[in-house]
Amino acid sequence: MRSHCAARAMAWSSPCRRAPPLIGYTLCPVERALFLSGNEAIARGAQRAGVRFVCGYPGTPSTEIVETAASLEGVHAEWCVNEKVALETAVGASLAGVRSLVAMKHVGLNVAADPFMTLSLTGVNAGVVLVSADDPGMHSSQNEQDNRAFAKFAKIPMLEPADSQEAYDFVAEAFALSEEFDTPVMLRTTTRLSHGRGRALPRVPVPAPELPYERDIAKYVMVPQNARRRNRLVLERLQKLRRRAEESPLNVLEAGTVDFGIIASGVAYQYAREAFPKAWYLKLGLSHPLPYEKVARLYQSVARVAVVEELDPFIEEQVRALGLPVMGKEVIPADGELDPETVFRALEPFLARRPPRRRRPVTPSAPRLATPPEVPAGLPVRPPVLCPGCAHRSVYAALQRHSLAPLGDIGCYTLGALPPLRALDSCLCMGASIGMMSGFNQALRRKAAAAVIGDSTFFHSGVTPLIDAVYNQSEGLVLVLDNRTTAMTGHQGHPGTGLRPDRSQGPAVDVQRLCEGIGVRCATVDATDHKALDAAIRAEAETPGLGVVVALAPCVLMVRERAGRVVVDEERCNRCGLCLDVGCPALAPGEVAMTLTDACTGCGLCVEVCRRGALTLEPAESRGA
Numbered sequence: 182m183r184s185h186c187a188a189r190a191m192a193w194s195s196p197c198r199r200a201p202p203l204i205g206y207t208l209c210p211v212e213r214a215l216f217l218s219g220n221e222a223i224a225r226g227a228q229r230a231g232v233r234f235v236c237g238y239p240g241t242p243s244t245e246i247v248e249t250a251a252s253l254e255g256v257h258a259e260w261c262v263n264e265k266v267a268l269e270t271a272v273g274a275s276l277a278g279v280r281s282l283v284a285m286k287h288v289g290l291n292v293a294a295d296p297f298m299t300l301s302l303t304g305v306n307a308g309v310v311l312v313s314a315d316d317p318g319m320h321s322s323q324n325e326q327d328n329r330a331f332a333k334f335a336k337i338p339m340l341e342p343a344d345s346q347e348a349y350d351f352v353a354e355a356f357a358l359s360e361e362f363d364t365p366v367m368l369r370t371t372t373r374l375s376h377g378r379g380r381a382l383p384r385v386p387v388p389a390p391e392l393p394y395e396r397d398i399a400k401y402v403m404v405p406q407n408a409r410r411r412n413r414l415v416l417e418r419l420q421k422l423r424r425r426a427e428e429s430p431l432n433v434l435e436a437g438t439v440d441f442g443i444i445a446s447g448v449a450y451q452y453a454r455e456a457f458p459k460a461w462y463l464k465l466g467l468s469h470p471l472p473y474e475k476v477a478r479l480y481q482s483v484a485r486v487a488v489v490e491e492l493d494p495f496i497e498e499q500v501r502a503l504g505l506p507v508m509g510k511e512v513i514p515a516d517g518e519l520d521p522e523t524v525f526r527a528l529e530p531f532l533a534r535r536p537p538r539r540r541r542p543v544t545p546s547a548p549r550l551a552t553p554p555e556v557p558a559g560l561p562v563r564p565p566v567l568c569p570g571c572a573h574r575s576v577y578a579a580l581q582r583h584s585l586a587p588l589g590d591i592g593c594y595t596l597g598a599l600p601p602l603r604a605l606d607s608c609l610c611m612g613a614s615i616g617m618m619s620g621f622n623q624a625l626r627r628k629a630a631a632a633v634i635g636d637s638t639f640f641h642s643g644v645t646p647l648i649d650a651v652y653n654q655s656e657g658l659v660l661v662l663d664n665r666t667t668a669m670t671g672h673q674g675h676p677g678t679g680l681r682p683d684r685s686q687g688p689a690v691d692v693q694r695l696c697e698g699i700g701v702r703c704a705t706v707d708a709t710d711h712k713a714l715d716a717a718i719r720a721e722a723e724t725p726g727l728g729v730v731v732a733l734a735p736c737v738l739m740v741r742e743r744a745g746r747v748v749v750d751e752e753r754c755n756r757c758g759l760c761l762d763v764g765c766p767a768l769a770p771g772e773v774a775m776t777l778t779d780a781c782t783g784c785g786l787c788v789e790v791c792r793r794g795a796l797t798l799e800p801a802e803s804r805g806a
């Protein structure tokens with residue numbers, strides 16, 4: 182439908198600035214055109230783009246993407262337990278250096294919203310493309326939601342193919358954008374595109390770049406201090422993406438022969454073009470962020486402009502915000518699917534009206550960024566740290582003896598990512614660690630990463646990815662840091678403790694029995710017994726397959742009795758600082774030797790790392806405590 186005017190349009194719209202080249206639009210010399218559904222085209226486009234990992238959760242109209250991918254050579258495809266886990270698994274594969282694509286129906290993104298929103302901040306290693314297949318008209322859905330809003334919400338780029346050829350071609354574009362701008366990219370389809378069939382010419386494959394895993398705590402661990410910095414990068418990235426949208430050949434100004442222009446994206450473009458073949462068009466392939474200058478150029482060319490879009494006035498509202506008069510949802514239905522007839526009937530009367538006075542568009546300026554508060558010079562830096570005696574610290578000390586990439590989660594234990602421990606490589610959202618570990622290890626086809634998760638977080642959203650790892654036969658070591666409480670938010674109960682908000686006791690779920698029930702090898706060890714903990718982690722790290730170690734020790738703030746107190750032998754201590762590496766705030770360098778404050782609980786971890794025997798543990802009984 183588009184081809185008859187494409188050449189004319191490209192010539193007319195050739196941007197003043199140099200347009201970035203499209204990704205390998207060279208045709209495959211040997212193959213002939215295929216007749217593909219949009220979903221099949223996406224899967225094949227992914228294969229052509231060097232994608233090695235495709236996952237998702239079934240849901241009409243997205244399902245055939247993963248099904249097709251599973252039949253393609255060189256692509257590992259998985260059904261995941263749900264969309265949240267699917268996205269986290271894809272992120273894990275991306276971290277490991279593999280381009281990954283995750284597919285879901287529109288409501289699936291509600292389930293995946295937690296990792297999705299923060300993934301915008303962390304960005305990616307190898308490209309990540311999320312296909313959101315929307316279902317206008319609710320052919321087989323419980324609601325009708327316009328997921329274009331999600332791309333704007335997360336401040337990430339969105340591509341909207343309008344036919345099978347574009348569905349095939351845009352995937353490579355999406356991966357290139359993802360890696361160039363360090364962002365996940367949304368590829369948004371609708372039922373008509375996903376299930377409709379059309380011609381798609383195969384292109385020459387575009388090899389994926391080599392992107393081996395590099396740990397980068399400031400980028401991948403979203404504790405507030407890192408997230409604040411990343412958030413500013415996201416806002417700057419959005420401006421750069423808008424400039425790219427201005428230059429991108431995916432956003433085409435197509436000249437018409439009447440004084441009427443239409444802005445459209447995706448399949449709505451096809452309906453509009455059929456209804457008004459002589460109109461001018463701004464066809465948006467990279468539809469978020471909106472290219473303001475291209476919109477303005479359309480307004481310079483025609484007297485009246487309409488936006489044709491299914492569901493929400495997503496583009497229309499942005500055009501109005503530019504101060505431009507536009508016709509849209511006043512006459513075009515805001516629910517259900519459109520078709521050429523509906524579009525024609527809605528807009529035909531508009532054409533007969535007197536054109537509105539042209540107004541000069543007001544281009545919104547780049548958003549201002551808040552000035553961080555000034556910190557008076559000389560103030561001591563007080564980074565958040567794990568409490569003295571916190572058993573999480575012992576787990577990190579043991580885990581650091583192995584080469585597994587420690588992928589983390591959210592809880593007090595996330596503080597282990599900060600100096601001096603630097604013991605976690607990632608923190609995306611609650612429950613992300615296990616799915617990420619699974620994707621990471623699947624991508625590298627070996628046990629290369631471990632997951633570190635708290636007990637409350639395990640029950641929140643760690644069980645589903647563990648089930649997923651069983652189902653998909655992923656390898657990995659999962660460490661459940663069971664401190665018998667939700668410590669970070671102030672010691673609330675959870676299903677593992679059975680403690681209710683009124684402090685009454687309900688039934689408790691046993692982590693080990695739960696793991697064994699789903700077929701996972703599991704050992705529970707006392708996290709204060711450093712030797713036993715070390716042995717359990719070592720055994721699991723060195724055994725192929727999937728295993729869980731529950732490191733059990735109540736939160737030190739809930740324990741009234743101290744194990745004892747560490748004392749320093751000033752003669753032996755040479756202040757080498759090795760003990761400071763465990764990151765205990767009870768330890769500090771003194772004038773002649775290390776000093777220990779009253780905060781010492783006698784956990785004894787520092788005693789173990791001291792090579793000069795300068796620290797000794799005096800058990801509580803011997804001190805008469």
Ligand SMILES: Cc1ncc(C[n+]2csc(CCOP(=O)(O)OP(=O)(O)O)c2C)c(N)n1
Binds near residue numbers: 295593634635668670
């Ligand atoms: C979706 C979501 N809900 C709630 C929170 C707040 N939150 C952060 S960590 C956490 C649980 C921490 O408990 P646990 O995993 O047991 O680790 P601990 O702090 O005890 O070490 C909660 C509820 C959040 N960050 N995200």
